[in-house]
Amino acid sequence: MPSPTKKRKLxxxxxxxxxxxxxxxxxxxxxxxxTDSNEELARKLQAEWDQEVANTPQNTLQAxxxxxxxxxxxxxxxxESPSPAGxxxxxxxxxxxxxxxxxxxxxxxxxxxxxxxxxxxxxTTTSIPLDESPxxxxxxxxxxxxxxxxxxPAVWLATNAIxxxxxxxxxxxxxxxxxxxxxxxxxxxxxxxxxxxxxFGDAGDVAFEAKKKQSFTLRKPxxxxxxxxxxxxxxxxNSQGQGSSETKxxxxxxxxxxxxxxxxxxxVVRTLSQHLRIGAVKTTMLIALSRAFLLSRPPGTDFPxxxxxxxxxxxxxxxxxxxxxxxEIVKACFARRPNYNDLVPVLLEIxxxxxxxxxxxxxxxxxxxxxxxxITRDLSEMLTKLQGRDxxxxxxxDGQRAQIHCDESGEVSIFSRHLEVMTDKYPDLVELIPxxxxxxxxxxxxxxEVVAVDRETGELKNFQTLTNRARKDVDxxxxxxxxxxxxxxxxxxxxxxxxxxTDIKCEGIMVKILxxxxxxxxxxxxxxxxxxxxxxxxxxKSKSKGKGKSKGKKDENGETKTKTRxxxxxxxxxxxxxxxxxxxxxxxxxxxxxTLDLIPVAGWHGQGRKAKWWSPILMACRNEETGSLEAxxxxxxxxxxxxxxxxxxxxxxxxxxxxPKNTRTKQPAFVEYSGPRPDIWFEPQEVWEMAxxxxxxxxxxxxxxxxxxxxxxxxxRFPRFMKKREDKSLEEAxxxxxxAGLWRKQEAKAETTKGETGAEAEEAExxxx
Numbered sequence: 001m002p003s004p005t006k007k008r009k010l011x012x013x014x015x016x017x018x019x020x021x022x023x024x025x026x027x028x029x030x031x032x033x034x035t036d037s038n039e040e041l042a043r044k045l046q047a048e049w050d051q052e053v054a055n056t057p058q059n060t061l062q063a064x065x066x067x068x069x070x071x072x073x074x075x076x077x078x079x080e081s082p083s084p085a086g087x088x089x090x091x092x093x094x095x096x097x098x099x100x101x102x103x104x105x106x107x108x109x110x111x112x113x114x115x116x117x118x119x120x121x122x123x124t125t126t127s128i129p130l131d132e133s134p135x136x137x138x139x140x141x142x143x144x145x146x147x148x149x150x151x152x153p154a155v156w157l158a159t160n161a162i163x164x165x166x167x168x169x170x171x172x173x174x175x176x177x178x179x180x181x182x183x184x185x186x187x188x189x190x191x192x193x194x195x196x197x198x199x200f201g202d203a204g205d206v207a208f209e210a211k212k213k214q215s216f217t218l219r220k221p222x223x224x225x226x227x228x229x230x231x232x233x234x235x236x237x238n239s240q241g242q243g244s245s246e247t248k249x250x251x252x253x254x255x256x257x258x259x260x261x262x263x264x265x266x267x268v269v270r271t272l273s274q275h276l277r278i279g280a281v282k283t284t285m286l287i288a289l290s291r292a293f294l295l296s297r298p299p300g301t302d303f304p305x306x307x308x309x310x311x312x313x314x315x316x317x318x319x320x321x322x323x324x325x326x327x328e329i330v331k332a333c334f335a336r337r338p339n340y341n342d343l344v345p346v347l348l349e350i351x352x353x354x355x356x357x358x359x360x361x362x363x364x365x366x367x368x369x370x371x372x373x374x375i376t377r378d379l380s381e382m383l384t385k386l387q388g389r390d391x392x393x394x395x396x397x398d399g400q401r402a403q404i405h406c407d408e409s410g411e412v413s414i415f416s417r418h419l420e421v422m423t424d425k426y427p428d429l430v431e432l433i434p435x436x437x438x439x440x441x442x443x444x445x446x447x448x449e450v451v452a453v454d455r456e457t458g459e460l461k462n463f464q465t466l467t468n469r470a471r472k473d474v475d476x477x478x479x480x481x482x483x484x485x486x487x488x489x490x491x492x493x494x495x496x497x498x499x500x501x502t503d504i505k506c507e508g509i510m511v512k513i514l515x516x517x518x519x520x521x522x523x524x525x526x527x528x529x530x531x532x533x534x535x536x537x538x539x540x541k542s543k544s545k546g547k548g549k550s551k552g553k554k555d556e557n558g559e560t561k562t563k564t565r566x567x568x569x570x571x572x573x574x575x576x577x578x579x580x581x582x583x584x585x586x587x588x589x590x591x592x593x594x595t596l597d598l599i600p601v602a603g604w605h606g607q608g609r610k611a612k613w614w615s616p617i618l619m620a621c622r623n624e625e626t627g628s629l630e631a632x633x634x635x636x637x638x639x640x641x642x643x644x645x646x647x648x649x650x651x652x653x654x655x656x657x658x659x660p661k662n663t664r665t666k667q668p669a670f671v672e673y674s675g676p677r678p679d680i681w682f683e684p685q686e687v688w689e690m691a692x693x694x695x696x697x698x699x700x701x702x703x704x705x706x707x708x709x710x711x712x713x714x715x716x717r718f719p720r721f722m723k724k725r726e727d728k729s730l731e732e733a734x735x736x737x738x739x740a741g742l743w744r745k746q747e748a749k750a751e752t753t754k755g756e757t758g759a760e761a762e763e764a765e766x767x768x769x
Contacts, residue, residue, distance in 0.1 A: 135308050139296035143226075144348070148298035152344045153230035159285055160274060162233050164339040165419040166367055169237040173272055177245075177252055178203065182269075185256040186210040202664050207269035208262035221258045224268075229255065233271070281627040281731070286334055289344070290326040293351050303351035326352045333360035335369045335576035338419060342366075364407045364443060367415035369576035373584040377594065382583050396584060399451035400466045402429070408442045410434040418729060425469055426450065467726075594742055596621065596716070596734040597687050597725050601629055601671050602678035603651065606636075606644075613644035614651060618678055619690060619719065620671060621703050622733045629684060630703040630713065630736055631673035633692075638721030653680045675700040687725040687733045692716035695743045707740040714739055 143151045156162050163169040183193060188210055196209045232251050239247045252272060259265040294306045311319060329352055334343055337360045346359045362368060376382040401417040412430045414423045423430060429450065437444070452461035571581055598621055603614030616636035620629040639647075654660035662683045667673070671681070697708070698715035705713040714736075725732075 134291045134295060135312050137295075139308075142292060142296050144292055144296045144298055147226075148348055150226040151348065152340060153226050155285060155289070155340050155344060157226065157230055157271065159282070159340075160271070162230065162237060164341075166415060166421050167339075168421065169234070171233065171236050171272065171274070172239075173236065173248065173252065175203070175273070177249055178207075178269055178272055180249065181252040181256050182207060182210045184253055186213060188213065197660070198665065200666060202666055202668065203273045204266040204270040205666065207256070207265040211256075211259065211262040211265040221260050223260065224255070224258050224264060229268070229271070281624065282334075283331075283624055284627065286330050287323075287327050289347060290330040290352060291323060293347050294322070294326050297351060298348050301349065301351070303353065305351075329354070329356055331576070333357060336360060336362050337366055338369050338576075339366065362445065364445070365405050365411070365413045367403050367405075367413075367419045368445075369419065370401065370403060370417050370447060371574050371576070371582065372578040373582040374578055374580045376583050376585050379585060382585055385580055385583060397449040397451045397460070398463045399449040400463065401447070402426075402450045403445070403447050404429065404433055405445050406433050406437065406443060417727075595689050595691050595722060596632070596739065596742075597728055597732065598632060598690050599629055599684050599730060599733050600651075600682055600686055600688060601631070601684055602667075602673070602681045604634075604679050610644065613648050614680070615639070615644065617647075618673065619688070620673070620684075621739050622730070622735050623672075624735045624737065628670045628672050630705075631671070631675070631701050632703040632714065632739070633690075633701065633716040633719045635690060635719040635721055637719065638691075643721075651680065651682050672702040674702065684730060687728040687730065689722040689725050690716070691720045691722050693718040695739070695746055704736040704740040704743070707736060708743055714743055 139145055143154055162171075179193060182188065183190070188196075192213075193206070193210065196206050197203075200206055200209060232255055236248050236251050239251075255268050255272070256265060259268050295308060297303055297305060306322065311322070314322070330343070330347075333356050336357075337343070343360055346356060350356065350359070374385075376385065402422070403415040403417075405413040405415075412423065412433045413421070414426055414429060416422050450466060452465040453459070454461060598619040600617050601620045602618035604616055605611060606613045606615035616634035618631055619633055619635055620631045622628075623630055650661070651663050652659070652661040653663050662685065664681045664683065667677075667681055671684075694717050695714050696717055697712045699712050701715040702713040703715070705711075708714060
């Protein structure tokens, strides 16, 4: 049967009511959207999420944000439902009264919702209000009141750590794991990811750009919580054994999947790569905690607070005194027990009080932060600083600083000056220490210098003998320890005792069991100024005994000339402090120049035969308050060709190898420098000792700006590389305060010299007359 014929519309040229629509019509909206950049699209998406959070009802927000799990199960597996037979979760944290008032949150954003911040140019350190008064903050918007259980994880995340140094918890993530996660989550291939890295350099900036290029997914990311992120990091660090690499990779992938927008991705990656650098160093964090707990407390506690209105009426000096007392208590507690896991919970319970010093006191097998000696260049400078006071001299051994704990059961723990556990490194000491306890002594904490000894000859070996030891599974060798201080004996602290009293108190704690130690000469002056020329040779056994000093000396007529009585030295052991009551003079110090321990942060391509190396190299000192690095000078002297070659391999820009290492192409926000742009920026991780001729004011370098001049910083003339300080971490590099102190000492010496020269000229003129 034939099909019916199809009728066609007559096209007579007349206009129709509905015009013909081609492909242009269907894709016109897409063309309009294409005019927006990826940056704008990312911002719009973030704004939509923020608006959604702002419109969320209050009870729903509390359920999502403040209802915390009972234990470490918030980030265990976000796609797993809790077991019905599991433990019941704790009730939601009760919000402060101010937050429960009707209408409080109807017109403003919820207190603890995430705020998006514009970080396109990574101006973190310049946007932080470091000098803003704590009195301007609303206590109800602080974690202490809003979400106290998230305070401890927030402290760890802000300090770029997840545990104290003596608890080994390393993430163990390489750049390959983070790169793989970015490829998986953002849908990029190796070539696209490398192109982004070559352009931006910083891993966090690469994550930001990669997240912007990510295609939209059907699954809405779950908000990252403070506790969730921290617990995920802990799980990554605890993943060990077979299959741990896959487990770590899954956790990293999930963190980046749930990161909302480029900003969260930026800081998640920086946290994973341990290069957060937001300025929250130890000192800053302890000051912040002390001030915050003076103004706020968690719900359910009743410890006293300072009134904001009353503090606002005080003078600047009186307010600084109140802040200072609280800071000293918190810093003293952290010096004795350097673990936020111990400090923060007690602060949440009792706030700032003297009881905090008791609750966070010395504890066996938990290291305290060591006291450090002030550096002097020679004996004359040391005597000038002592100013005629009585003092005792001890030999400076060339060994490794050690803090040794021995309890009643004979268990021994050994810690380095960086508070890292090195008990397995010294099985000799573990066997030796219990044997040196005196009669009636149960437990003690001592600090000393571990020195390698030749048992046959009694000769002291050099420091490298110890550094070449493995970290564990070490054969028992020949070492000894020379005690510097016994800080605790039979659970009775002697931290507040003066040195002489400490020696008496600790007499008999240790007994000598090695008889073939070398006899090292010590020189002790009979008088304060050593003018009678009588010297005595002291052995290590008698070095702490020879403290008898003559309080005066006779003049030419045989009469006793009493010297002006001076203030005695503060000879107490002060954890985590560097004081002039303990001076050290080392044989490699040179009285003709000072040295600084600086951090290499950037480099330029060399000229001529140095074209393949980095020369000069930009050096920086540390700002202890902000955590930033302040440029001091460019150095190109003191390096050997072998050093240049090794340094280029360590700081590799990838031009030859194809794989950049320890470098970045953009200036980090935490490095303060406004001079000519370097060819490459380094990831700060080394400390170099630098010598120099003198210190000058400079408009280019920012080191110590504001400490000696409001407009200019300090720079070094004729800087010269001396050696790498492999025994020092970045936190032990020279600070801008120390640099400013050297400059003031230099200026004072110049004024003295100028005055002496002027007096000599006047005498010469009088002689001519």
